[in-house]
Amino acid sequence: xxxxxxxxxxxxxxxxxxxxxxxxxxxxxxxxxxxxxxxxxxxxxxxxxxxxxxxxxxxxxxxxxxxxxxxxxxxxxxxxxxxxxxxxxxxxxxxxxxxxxxxxxxxxxxxxxxxxxxxxxxxxxxxxxxxxxxxxxxxxxxxxxxxxxxxxxxxxxxxxxxxxxxxxxxxxxxxxxxxxxxxxxxxxxxxxxxxxxxxxxxxxxxxxxxxxxxxxxxxxxxxxxxxxxxxxxxxxxxxxxxxxxxxxxxxxxxxxxxxxxxxxxxxxxxxxxxxxxxxxxxxxxxxxxxxxxxxxxxxxxxxxxxxxxxxxxxxxxxxxxxxxxxxxxxxxxxxxxxxxxxxx
Amino acid sequence: xxxxxxxxxxxxxxxxxxxxxxxxxxxxxxxxxxxxxxxxxxxxxxxxxxxxxxxxxxxxxxxxxxxxxxxxxxxxxxxxxxxxxxxxxxxxxxxxxxxxxxxxxxxxxxxxxxxxxxxxxxxxxxxxxxxxxxxxxxxxxxxxxxxxxxxxxxxxxxxxxxxxxxxxxxxxxxxxxxxxxxxxxxxxxxxxxxxxxxxxxxxxxxxxxxxxxxxxxxxxxxxxxxxxxxxxxxxxxxxxxxxxxxxxxxxxxxxxxxxxxxxxxxxxxxxxxxxxxxxxxxxxxxxxxxxxxxxxxxxxxxxxxxxxxxxxxxxxxxxxxxxxxxxxxxxxxxxxxxxxxxxx
DNA sequence: ATAAATTATTTAATCGTTTAAACAGCTGTA
DNA sequence: TACAGCTGTTTAAACGATTAAATAATTTAT
Numbered sequence: 148x149x150x151x152x153x154x155x156x157x158x159x160x161x162x163x164x165x166x167x168x169x170x171x172x173x174x175x176x177x178x179x180x181x182x183x184x185x186x187x188x189x190x191x192x193x194x195x196x197x198x199x200x201x202x203x204x205x206x207x208x209x210x211x212x213x214x215x216x217x218x219x220x221x222x223x224x225x226x227x228x229x230x231x232x233x234x235x236x237x238x239x240x241x242x243x244x245x246x247x248x249x250x251x252x253x254x255x256x257x258x259x260x261x262x263x264x265x266x267x268x269x270x271x272x273x274x275x276x277x278x279x280x281x282x283x284x285x286x287x288x289x290x291x292x293x294x295x296x297x298x299x300x301x302x303x304x305x306x307x308x309x310x311x312x313x314x315x316x317x318x319x320x321x322x323x324x325x326x327x328x329x330x331x332x333x334x335x336x337x338x339x340x341x342x343x344x345x346x347x348x349x350x351x352x353x354x355x356x357x358x359x360x361x362x363x364x365x366x367x368x369x370x371x372x373x374x375x376x377x378x379x380x381x382x383x384x385x386x387x388x389x390x391x392x393x394x395x396x397x398x399x400x401x402x403x404x405x406x407x408x409x410x411x412x413x414x415x416x417x418x419x420x421x422x423x424x425x426x427x428x429x430x431x432x433x434x435x436x437x438x439x440x441x442x443x444x445x446x447x448x449x450x451x452x453x454x455x456x457x458x459x460x461x462x463x464x465x466x467x468x469x470x471x472x473x474x475x476x477x478x479x480x481x482x483x484x485x486x487x488x489x490x491x
Numbered sequence: 492x493x494x495x496x497x498x499x500x501x502x503x504x505x506x507x508x509x510x511x512x513x514x515x516x517x518x519x520x521x522x523x524x525x526x527x528x529x530x531x532x533x534x535x536x537x538x539x540x541x542x543x544x545x546x547x548x549x550x551x552x553x554x555x556x557x558x559x560x561x562x563x564x565x566x567x568x569x570x571x572x573x574x575x576x577x578x579x580x581x582x583x584x585x586x587x588x589x590x591x592x593x594x595x596x597x598x599x600x601x602x603x604x605x606x607x608x609x610x611x612x613x614x615x616x617x618x619x620x621x622x623x624x625x626x627x628x629x630x631x632x633x634x635x636x637x638x639x640x641x642x643x644x645x646x647x648x649x650x651x652x653x654x655x656x657x658x659x660x661x662x663x664x665x666x667x668x669x670x671x672x673x674x675x676x677x678x679x680x681x682x683x684x685x686x687x688x689x690x691x692x693x694x695x696x697x698x699x700x701x702x703x704x705x706x707x708x709x710x711x712x713x714x715x716x717x718x719x720x721x722x723x724x725x726x727x728x729x730x731x732x733x734x735x736x737x738x739x740x741x742x743x744x745x746x747x748x749x750x751x752x753x754x755x756x757x758x759x760x761x762x763x764x765x766x767x768x769x770x771x772x773x774x775x776x777x778x779x780x781x782x783x784x785x786x787x788x789x790x791x792x793x794x795x796x797x798x799x800x801x802x803x804x805x806x807x808x809x810x811x812x813x814x815x816x817x818x819x820x821x822x823x824x825x826x827x828x829x830x831x832x833x834x835x
Numbered sequence: 836a837t838a839a840a841t842t843a844t845t846t847a848a849t850c851g852t853t854t855a856a857a858c859a860g861c862t863g864t865a
Numbered sequence: 866t867a868c869a870g871c872t873g874t875t876t877a878a879a880c881g882a883t884t885a886a887a888t889a890a891t892t893t894a895t
Contacts, residue, residue, distance in 0.1 A: 203881035227571035265545040430774030547851035
C-alpha cells in the first residue's frame with residue numbers, strides 16, 4: 148500500500164508551513180495569501196494526490212459528517228429503500244451514512260447506538276423497535292436524532308412518520324364505498340404505536356359507516372411466526388359465522404404471506420374476497436390480480452428525516468414532528484361489488 | 492447535549508495520569524498496575540459513562556475498524572441481503588460497515604471510493620460496475636479490497652463470486668433432462684464478465700446436448716429499459732420460426748419483469764413454456780406456478796468476502812479468488828414434459 | 836527616515852487517544 | 866550501604882488536521 152499524502156508532505160514539498168497549506172486548501176484567508184504560493188500548494192496537492200484525512204479533521208472540529216441509520220433489518224425492502232433515499236439525500240449535504248440493523252430488539256439497538264456514538268456520528272435516524280422508549284429518552288441528551296416510520300406518542304422526540312390512522316381510514320372507506328362491508332384485518336400483535344393506529348383507523352372507519360365489527364375479524368399474528376398462523380387466520384376469516392368479503396393486510400410482509408396463502412387455498416381475488424394491502428411491493432405484480440394498496444411516501448419520509456436531522460445538527464433547534472399522508476392506489480383487487488349497490 | 496466523558500475526565504476524577512487510564516481500560520500492562528487503582532479507574536469510567544472516542548483512537552492507530560461496502564443499489568434485494576450478511580459478519584469482528592450505491596456507474600464508484608478513503612475505512616467490499624477496471628487497478632495500491640459477485644478475469648484482485656458458467660450449465664442441463672430442447676435466454680446487454688459467463692454456460696450446455704441454438708433464442712436487453720423490450724422479447728421467443736418451450740432468465744430483476752409479462756400475455760407455465768430463473772426472489776411465491784431457480788449462496792458469499800477482507804487487513808497477505816457453486820432449486824415451472832420421453 | 840498599517844507567513848496549542856521511555860519508590864542481595 | 870532489579874506511575878511525543886495569535890516582510894503615511 149502506498150502511503151497517503153498529508154498536509155505535512157505538501158508543506159515540505161512547497162517549502163511552507165502546514166498552516167498555510169491548510170488555509171489554502173480550505174480557501175480561507177484568501178485575500179491574505181500570495182497567489183503564487185497558493186497556486187504552488189494546489190499544484191502540489193494535485194500532484195501528490197492529496198486526500199484530506201477526515202478522521203483528523205473530525206477530531207479537531209468535532210464533526211464527522213456521518214449520520215447513523217438504524218433500521219429493523221436492512222435486508223427488508225422497506226428498510227433498504229429508505230436507506231437508499233437517505234443515502235442520496237445525505238450525500239447532497241456531504242454526509243455519509245453508517246447503518247445497522249436492530250432486529251426489532253432494544254438491546255441490539257443500544258449496542259448499535261453505542262457503536263455509532265463511539266464513531267462520533269453527528270446524528271441518528273432511527274426506526275425504533277418496540278420497548279425502546281428508555282433508550283431513546285436517554286439518547287436525547289447525548290446526540291440529535293430523528294425517528295422515522297415509528298414514534299412514541301408520549302415521547303417528545305423529532306419524528307417523520309405516516310399518519311397511519313388516516314391512511315387506514317381512507318383505505319377502509321374505499322372498501323366500503325366499493326361495496327365491501329365485512330372487512331377482516333390481519334395485523335401484528337404488538338404495542339407499537341404505528342400499528343395500533345392502524346387498528347384504530349380500521350375500527351373508526353367501520354364504526355363511522357355503521358358497521359359492527361365482529362371480534363373474529365381482527366387477527367393479530369406474532370411477529371416472525373407467520374406462516375402457520377396466516378393460513379389459519381385466513382381460513383377462519385373466510386369460513387366463520389360472518390365470513391368476510393374483504394381482507395386488509397397491515398403491512399407488506401403480511402400481505403405477501405397472505406397472498407401466498409390465498410393462492411394456495413385457491414381463493415379468487417376479488418371475487419371470493421377483496422384484498423387491500425398496506426405498503427406496496429414489487430412482488431405484488433406477480434399476483435394474478437393487481438393489488439390495491441396504501442402507498443407510503445417513502446421518498447418524502449427519507450428526505451424529510453435526513454434534512455431535518457442535518458438541520459438540527461447544524462442549527463440545533465426545536466422539536467419537529469411530521470405526519471405524512473399516504474396515497475391509496477386503487478387496483479383490481481378491490482373492484483366494486485357488481486351484484487348490488489351499496490346500501491348507503 | 493451532555494459533554495462526553497474523556498480519559499482526561501477519568502484521570503482527573505481518580506487523580507492519576509491519562510496514560511494510566513488508557514492502560515487500564517485497554518487491559519494493558521495488567522501485571523504492572525496496582526489492583527486498587529485499576530478498580531478505581533474502571534469504577535470512574537462506569538460512573539461517568541465513559542465511551543471511547545473511536546475517532547481519536549483511529550487517528551493514533553491508523554485503524555478505524557470500519558469497512559466500506561459499495562453495491563450497485565442498496566435498495567435492490569440482492570444488494571441489501573448481502574449488506575445484511577456483511578453487517579452481521581463484520582460485527583462479529585467488531586467492524587462497522589459504511590455503505591454506498593454506485594448505480595452501476597464508474598464515476599460514482601470513484602466518488603464513493605474517495606469518500607470512503609477520506610473516512611479511512613480499513614478495507615472495501617465492492618460489487619464493481621462495468622468499466623471500472625482502471626479505478627480498481629489504481630485502488631490496488633491504496634487499500635485492501637475484495638470484489639463480490641462480479642470480477643474481471645484479466646485483473647488480479649481478490650474476489651468472491653459465483654461460478655456462473657457452471658451454474659447456468661447445470662440449469663440448462665436440467666431443462667434438457669426434463670425434455671425441453673428449445674430454450675430461450677433473456678439476459679442483459681453488458682460486457683460484465685459474470686453475465687457473459689452465463690451466456691457461455693448456456694451455449695456450452697446446449698452444444699454438449701447436440702442442440703443447435705437459433706439466433707433468435709438469445710435476447711439481450713438494455714439495462715433499465717426493460718418493460719417494453721421484455722414484452723417484445725417474450726413474444727418473439729414464443730412465436731418465431733422455432734418457438735421456444737423454455738425460457739431462462741439471467742437475473743431476478745429480469746425474471747420478475749418476465750413473469751409479469753407472461754402473466755399479462757396469459758401464457759401458462761410450464762404448459763406453454765417452462766421457466767428457469769437465475770437468483771431467487773420472495774416475489775416468485777406469488778406467481779401461479781412455483782419457479783425453478785438457480786440459488787446463489789448469498790450467505791457464504793457475504794461471509795467469505797467479509798472474512799477474507801478482514802484477514803487481509805490484519806495479515807496483509809496473498810490474493811484469494813473464490814468461485815462458489817450455486818444450488819438448483821427445482822420447482823413446478825420446469826416440470827418434465829409429459830407427452831414424449833427425451834430422445835437421449 | 837521612521838512609525839504605522841498592511842500583507843504574508845509561521846508558531847504553537849489543541850482535539851482524545853496510544854505508547855515508548857523516563858522516573859520514583861521499594862526490596863533484596865552482595 | 867550501595868546498587869541492581871522490581872513495581873507502579875508519569876512524561877511527552879505522536880497521529881493529521883485547525884486556527885488564534887505572534888511574527889516577519891513590505892508598503893504607506895508622515
